[in-house]
Amino acid sequence: MQKRLIDYLIASADSDKGITFAGEMEDVFVSYRKLLETGYGISRKLYDCGFRQEDKVIIYCKDMINFVYGYWSCIIGGYTAVPID
16 A cells, blocks of 8 residues: 555654754744644635645745645645745
8 A cells, every 4th residue: 555645644643753843042843743733724724715635725934833834734635735935
């Protein structure tokens, strides 16, 4: 069985692992569980706003943490992430 990226995130959500974002003032740790839950929440909101699989979603965030949440919400929902700097 071929695994998708989301399958790895789901499998990792039961661990205490995650991502540490190095900031200017402090480091911020986001668990894979939090990433998955937040990604599902954002994905659901996009769906409720009328987005459907393969729709393009522009991601414009001023900080990396929210960008990662937005990116994963696109993966979860099957949307095409379009990051803008």
